[in-house]
Amino acid sequence: MLAFETGIYDTIGIDLVAMSVNDIVTSGAKPLGFTDYFATGHLDVDVAEQVIKGIVEGCKQSDCALSGGESLTIQGSCFL
Template identity: 85%
Template sequence: MDGVGTKLMLALETGILDTIGIDLVAMSVNDVVTSGTKPLGFLDYNSIGHLDVDVAEKVIKGIVDGCKQSDCALLGGEREGDFDLCGCAVGIAKKDSIIDGKNIIAGDILIGLPSSGVHSNDFSLVRRLVLVLTMSNQIYQFC
């Protein structure tokens, strides 16, 4: 179970809301996949202070897109302005195929995979950089 963290605040500040649903799914599904399991389903929780249909539509579309990309079913989900997002993914694997790190030994090869971009765990730093650069009138150099 995970949320999108600081990226939600950045999405609200910029109005770019159509990708946080994908990230919400990815945060949970990535945790499932790292243990060697196949994602089966995803359940979202959307806490809204005031329902803005346009915002909700963008967010839910992103969640649906994230589930499609992860090949898992959207099991359900969905309070009234600001909102919070949280989600939970479940998966399945044979017991002897679960990756738990117990077989790691000295000399094993570690493989690093490139990121497709900045993701939810990176946005605290991104927000700080934008704030610092904006306050110093250098945002144009950052972009």
């Protein structure tokens, strides 16, 4: 919600990597690579670019390679 209010979205990507890396590190392992999956109901290219730049920055800060990723636009609603 804060990202929407401020228009700053790169921190979403940084936090995403940080939380994933933290889960690995707390189990005693070292993260080697990170694969992202960016899915949205409506693609806002500017927002997506900021989030993915944040993922790249998060990987740099964590000394973890960005090994791949995928982007997907899902039309309509998706319920799990």
